[in-house]
Amino acid sequence: MRDVAAVAGVSVKTVSRVLNAEPNVSEELKERVRRAAATLNYELNVYAGGLRRMGARTNAIGLMLESVDDAFSAAIHRGVETVTRRHSIIVLAQSFEEDADRERTVVKEFLRRRVDGLILTTVSRDQAYLSAEAARGTSIVFVDRPAVSVAFDSVVSCNFDGAVAATRHLLEHGHRRLAYVGGDHEIWTLRERLRGYFDELDRWGVPRSDVVALTGVHGEEGARTEVHRMLDGPQPPTAIFAAHNRMTVGVLRALHERGRQHDVAMVGFDDVQLLDLLEPGVTVVAQDPHRLGELAAERLLARMAGNPLELETLTVPTTLIERGSGEIPGPFAA
Amino acid sequence: MRDVAAVAGVSVKTVSRVLNAEPNVSEELKERVRRAAATLNYELNVYAGGLRRMGARTNAIGLMLESVDDAFSAAIHRGVETVTRRHSIIVLAQSFEEDADRERTVVKEFLRRRVDGLILTTVSRDQAYLSAEAARGTSIVFVDRPAVSVAFDSVVSCNFDGAVAATRHLLEHGHRRLAYVGGDHEIWTLRERLRGYFDELDRWGVPRSDVVALTGVHGEEGARTEVHRMLDGPQPPTAIFAAHNRMTVGVLRALHERGRQHDVAMVGFDDVQLLDLLEPGVTVVAQDPHRLGELAAERLLARMAGNPLELETLTVPTTLIERGSGEIPGPFAA
DNA sequence: GTGAAAGCGCTAACAG
DNA sequence: CTGTTAGCGCTTTCAC
Numbered sequence: 001m002r003d004v005a006a007v008a009g010v011s012v013k014t015v016s017r018v019l020n021a022e023p024n025v026s027e028e029l030k031e032r033v034r035r036a037a038a039t040l041n042y043e044l045n046v047y048a049g050g051l052r053r054m055g056a057r058t059n060a061i062g063l064m065l066e067s068v069d070d071a072f073s074a075a076i077h078r079g080v081e082t083v084t085r086r087h088s089i090i091v092l093a094q095s096f097e098e099d100a101d102r103e104r105t106v107v108k109e110f111l112r113r114r115v116d117g118l119i120l121t122t123v124s125r126d127q128a129y130l131s132a133e134a135a136r137g138t139s140i141v142f143v144d145r146p147a148v149s150v151a152f153d154s155v156v157s158c159n160f161d162g163a164v165a166a167t168r169h170l171l172e173h174g175h176r177r178l179a180y181v182g183g184d185h186e187i188w189t190l191r192e193r194l195r196g197y198f199d200e201l202d203r204w205g206v207p208r209s210d211v212v213a214l215t216g217v218h219g220e221e222g223a224r225t226e227v228h229r230m231l232d233g234p235q236p237p238t239a240i241f242a243a244h245n246r247m248t249v250g251v252l253r254a255l256h257e258r259g260r261q262h263d264v265a266m267v268g269f270d271d272v273q274l275l276d277l278l279e280p281g282v283t284v285v286a287q288d289p290h291r292l293g294e295l296a297a298e299r300l301l302a303r304m305a306g307n308p309l310e311l312e313t314l315t316v317p318t319t320l321i322e323r324g325s326g327e328i329p330g331p332f333a334a
Numbered sequence: 335m336r337d338v339a340a341v342a343g344v345s346v347k348t349v350s351r352v353l354n355a356e357p358n359v360s361e362e363l364k365e366r367v368r369r370a371a372a373t374l375n376y377e378l379n380v381y382a383g384g385l386r387r388m389g390a391r392t393n394a395i396g397l398m399l400e401s402v403d404d405a406f407s408a409a410i411h412r413g414v415e416t417v418t419r420r421h422s423i424i425v426l427a428q429s430f431e432e433d434a435d436r437e438r439t440v441v442k443e444f445l446r447r448r449v450d451g452l453i454l455t456t457v458s459r460d461q462a463y464l465s466a467e468a469a470r471g472t473s474i475v476f477v478d479r480p481a482v483s484v485a486f487d488s489v490v491s492c493n494f495d496g497a498v499a500a501t502r503h504l505l506e507h508g509h510r511r512l513a514y515v516g517g518d519h520e521i522w523t524l525r526e527r528l529r530g531y532f533d534e535l536d537r538w539g540v541p542r543s544d545v546v547a548l549t550g551v552h553g554e555e556g557a558r559t560e561v562h563r564m565l566d567g568p569q570p571p572t573a574i575f576a577a578h579n580r581m582t583v584g585v586l587r588a589l590h591e592r593g594r595q596h597d598v599a600m601v602g603f604d605d606v607q608l609l610d611l612l613e614p615g616v617t618v619v620a621q622d623p624h625r626l627g628e629l630a631a632e633r634l635l636a637r638m639a640g641n642p643l644e645l646e647t648l649t650v651p652t653t654l655i656e657r658g659s660g661e662i663p664g665p666f667a668a
Numbered sequence: 669g670t671g672a673a674a675g676c677g678c679t680a681a682c683a684g
Numbered sequence: 685c686t687g688t689t690a691g692c693g694c695t696t697t698c699a700c
Contacts, residue, residue: 016695026670044446048693067412068427112377272607277612279612347687359686378678384679
């Protein structure tokens with residue numbers, strides 16, 4: 001900046017004024033400064049400015065996702081970006097991979113960079129470690145899973161309702177021997193989906209002994225293995241509810257390997273590309289991750305702007321999309 | 335930091351030493367400082383430090399991708415992250431959406447944040463606007479597409495070879511009326527693939543009049559429409575080469591809608607989840623975007639470390655994966 | 669309308 | 685081993 005001032009023959013303050021579009025600079029000096037900056041290829045250093053500036057905004061937010069590489073997470077990321085872009089806010093995205101230690105590390109890394117706000121998906125048992133930071137003025141919004149034992153806004157899908165809808169759909173199509181294939185029970189969304197599954201089974205009076213609920217299944221490969229095992233068992237299920245996108249793919253892989261995709265019904269949670277082109281098409285409870293990201297970002301920006309808002313959990317509805325696999329009739333079909 | 339010093343009863347410099355793990359501090363003071371920092375929930379401000387520190391590293395890099403939401407881009411992102419994470423370097427990821435104006439805006443935004451390096455996928459006609467920045471010491475590596483009229487390292491897929499392999503595969507299976515369905519001709523990767531397509535056709539002596547090469551196709555929906563149009567035409571192709579992931583999906587959608595997936599051969603460029611479960615499975619030329627990201631990040635870090643390196647374009651090979659759709663025999667099959 | 673001086677939070681350089 | 689002073693690049697404050 002000093003160099004620019006020297007080239008333009010003005011003081012650094014005048015350069016600062018011009019580059020920050022502050023008033024009270026003559027057209028002539030504006031022009032000279034701009035030309036000098038262009039010549040020297042100079043860009044303002046936002047951090048140096050932020051240091052002195054009141055409020056010390058960095059115009060950056062931290063976004064922690066399961067993995068930047070996961071389709072669901074990536075859609076949230078994109079949703080956040082569509083909002084932040086309009087405000088020239090930059091997104092620091094980091095994967096935490098369902099690892100509570102890494103979660104802490106990533107958050108700490110964000111705080112050392114003095115982000116103005118955080119949008120977090122978390123897996124730790126509770127997030128009390130964040131309350132001191134919130135007290136210091138950092139805005140925080142949780143996405144996909146609500147905060148535990150701390151008071152922050154959350155934006156989540158209707159996991160319970162979605163699971164109820166999926167389960168009811170299979171029951172209505174005449175299935176009673178259902179199987180739920182889910183992942184880590186530590187994860188809130190999966191607990192909610194399992195709760196919805198059991199809740200609807202209870203409403204229909206289906207005894208727990210008739211159904212299966214697998215909760216510790218590990219990824220796509222785990223789901224595949226479990227389905228093979230179940231199909232080999234004494235009382236194989238006639239319908240499967242896959243509790244998230246990777247489970248869905250694993251279940252499908254097993255069914256196709258067995259050639260059973262046309263006679264074992266299945267509903268997946270979360271939509272995945274190409275599911276409609278499979279034979280049969282795969283019925284899913286679709287989420288709207290892009291919307292989750294947008295809402296979380298909007299909420300965060302409102303908080304950052306200091307708007308007085310009630311603490312809230314925003315819920316995004318899910319949609320059951322019938323494509324064939326969920327409509328395969330069971331033994332009790334009308 | 336001053337507060338921490340006050341609480342610990344030491345000077346700020348001692349706090350700085352402890353928190354930066356510098357030597358020459360007694361165990362007792364270390365302990366007192368750490369306790370004070372924990373009490374006050376204090377984290378170092380990396381930017382304030384970087385301002386004074388020689389070299390002024392921000393330990394951040396800018397990553398510009400087509401879209402954080404695109405599976406191919408997201409895999410690059412993940413590859414970059416696996417490398418940067420080991421060095422406590424944070425990634426600012428931004429989508430540019432094949433928009434040259436936005437490309438400039440995003441880069442400028444990165445530079446205002448004084449990133450230590452840039453990993454860029456670009457679409458502008460040339461990137462001369464970056465050379466001044468490079469002269470100032472910012473390391474730059476191009477990923478997926480090479481730099482145009484500026485001398486930077488690049489990490490790219492073997493697009494030409496992959497396209498040759500795909501084309502040859504279809505020719506070998508007895509097809510002569512081929513169709514190439516590609517996107518924007520401004521994009522280097524797509525030009526390379528088209529070049530590979532024509533090159534192999536020429537080698538086989540297939541006249542251009544026998545084949546189709548669509549280059550301005552717009553996204554998945556555009557590809558779908560074009561395939562319908564071709565199938566309605568007087569001389570429909572017996573085999574289709576879809577030049578990237580979204581084209582692949584669009585082509586498949588059209589073929590399935592027509593019920594022609596079993597008699598029109600097809601090879602896609604870039605692998606997509608679930609392609610193996612379709613009927614028939616979809617043959618593709620797979621790229622390794624994760625590897626692209628890793629290599630780009632490694633190269634960038636080596637540059638940032640000041641290693642003297644020759645300017646280079648690293649090339650990642652592609653792999654033809656046979657799954658059925660590409661092996662559908664054509665009229666000239668042996 | 670413009671600029672000089674002070675200071676944001678931190679570390680380099682040096683003194684003790 | 686520990687502290688003091690100066691200054692990184694910028695903006696605030698205030699004088700002209």
